[in-house]
Amino acid sequence: MPKKVVTEAERRRRRPTRQGTVLSERLIVQTALRMLREHGAAGLSARRLGTALGADPSTVYRYFAGLDGLTRAIGEELMGRALDSWTATGTWRTDLRSLGLAIHASYLAHPQAAVLTASRVTGRPREIEVDETILGILRDAGFTDTDAVGIYHAFIDLALAFAALDAGALAIKDEVREADEHMWTSTYAHLPPTTHPHIAATAHLLADRMNHSAYPVLLDTLLNGADARLTSTRGQDV
Amino acid sequence: MPKKVVTEAERRRRRPTRQGTVLSERLIVQTALRMLREHGAAGLSARRLGTALGADPSTVYRYFAGLDGLTRAIGEELMGRALDSWTATGTWRTDLRSLGLAIHASYLAHPQAAVLTASRVTGRPREIEVDETILGILRDAGFTDTDAVGIYHAFIDLALAFAALDAGALAIKDEVREADEHMWTSTYAHLPPTTHPHIAATAHLLADRMNHSAYPVLLDTLLNGADARLTSTRGQDV
DNA sequence: CTTTAAGGTCTACGGCGTTGGCATAAGGAT
DNA sequence: ATCCTTATGCCAACGCCGTAGACCTTAAAG
Structure with missing residues (x-):
């Protein structure tokens, strides 16, 4: 250079x-x-x-250092915005949930940017700050270090993975404008029951579902699992 | 054209x-x-x-039709390979788990390709075949149509989102060769406890964790949730 | 054997990321 | 106030890229 x-x-x-x-x-x-x-x-x-x-x-x-460096800075900016828009309440579950949704929302607010950056780990300050925050919430809540790290890992990767996936869908929609949007009501709705009985039987439900993000559901599933783990651990070693 | x-x-x-x-x-x-x-x-x-x-x-x-069309065909190929490498046993939970892992593995076998394709919904035959298979497993297992569609949605998006995320990490590793690989043992391990107490306290655990995929854990979490839902529903309306 | 058009090839356009060299003015030193 | 240094903006150029349109060749249909 x-x-x-x-x-x-x-x-x-x-x-x-x-x-x-x-x-x-x-x-x-x-x-x-x-x-x-x-x-x-x-x-x-x-x-x-x-x-x-x-x-x-x-x-x-x-x-x-190249457009790649700019890309990483953009990611850092989005992560920072998520953190700024978030406030802690002191209840671990509430806080994790709102932080996850904040990250997801921050990226989805700029789908085209999210597509470029969401799957990159940058190691920049605001990103580290988010990591420190998550680990802090978990450890303060009483999780063991091992559990905290495991849940942290699942939590942050889930948020980023869905930021990227959902942003990709949004970005395409923005560009192809409905050419892709009605996939679930066009392609999938017209599959004959003889060859695709299950899709045919649920086509009306699919169209509704597939145009929304599965992230909130999965986030809650993850938090449920964490909650169960916390109470069982408490029972054991207290 | x-x-x-x-x-x-x-x-x-x-x-x-x-x-x-x-x-x-x-x-x-x-x-x-x-x-x-x-x-x-x-x-x-x-x-x-x-x-x-x-x-x-x-x-x-x-x-x-352009490199984009080629990209979609590549995605279709990877999805087809996942399906071909998979065999059903008749137990819904086992089958969903192995299918999810097969999809994830198929994409990760070609990380560079996965990065380009994993977040694209193509609507091509093999992809539809996978969708039909998943819905079939769930409906045959006794889930209501609404539950089946919800779980299907979370399941397929989780698989694709993590295929993309993990492939991204792998692809970068392949290219930057260790420049990025030791991020968790370099950058994160050297953060002082005064400013980042939680990362510092768990640094040794983080390095282990972050170089593996969180997908299997989340997949199991999802299947746990589904299982609970199934038994509770059975209790209600049988 | 002729005809026809599918499908491979050639050429060209406009755009891209990135670099090395250069000029100039900002800010420290006097 | 003036000089000096060097940071920082500008210019020109290189070697790529995707892909359109015209052209040519040859497999197959009759």
Whole structure:
């Protein structure tokens, strides 16, 4: 890499762009998010981002090590927003549930961005903060360290996996506009009972279900399992 | 699209390529899978695929409507392989569990391909076959239609979401080769207890956990929930 | 054996990520 | 106030990419 990427904290000079805008990591990330929202996942490119910023495309490389670095920063931003929108109550189950939903919602608010970032572990500050928070909730609730780590793992991966999956579905809908939307009422509803009896019998229910996320149900299932584990452990070693 | 895409069944003439190979959807999909495995997700391009096939890149467009169409065919292939590798025993819980693991494993066998396809619903035959199978298992087991559809939804989305998430992690590992692999033993292990007490306290456990998939645990959690639901329903209306 | 059109090939377009070199002005030192 | 250094924005260019349209060749239908 010929260009040295300088971290935001060390950045000293703030030379305005030819068109007058003053760049920053924050501005670039937010512009990228806006472009993703407006023009879809394929609408984000270094060149277009440059134009949108009123700067040369290559300038972005002074702030991020390639578009991949920008992508990770976007993920970090979404994770941060989830955390900011969340408040603790002190009840572990309530807090975990709302935190999971907050993460899911934060990503789904920017489906095109989520598709790019949700399956990446970045190790950046806000992401670590989320991890610390989850582990704290669990350990404070009385889970053993082993249980806490196991549940934490399932919890965070479930949230991220469904953020990615549901965002993918949303992003496609946004782009193909209904071409895909009626899949469950078109393709699946017209399968003959002779070859596909079970789909045919439940087609009306499927159409309803499949256009919503399965995440809340699975989250509750996970929390139920954790709850059971907690009470059984309490019974054992207290 | 200037090139009319002909379905495999209607294809009549099989003109060999300049270099002698005879093309088919199947050959193209398998070549693409091999390229993905050997050169990573970025290693698949129409041009490289053409060279690998001994054909002009644009020939691919006679078989698939763009690389996106090829991608969907690859997903269909992976789903088909999962189904072929699976055998029913007649016990709903055993069968669902093994089917879920088969889907997950089939995708993870080709992480780079899975990343591209796992979050796409294609509506192609083998995918529909899987859906019909799952619904059949559940309805035959005695679940009400409503429950069956709910569990089916959670089940298939869980499998696909984790196929995508875990494949993403694997694909990155394959490419960045350990740069990312030791994240949990490097970044997270060195966080000071003062700022991140919970991560610090469980760092040794985290490193173990985070390099494995949370999918089996969540799958079992889901099946537990389903089982409970089944017995409670039986109690009610039998 | 002729005809016809399927299907492989050629060429070209516009866009992409990224880089190395260059110019200029911001900010510290005097 | 002036100079100096160097951070940071700009430019031009490289080698890729997906894919459209015209063309050509040859398998098969009659």
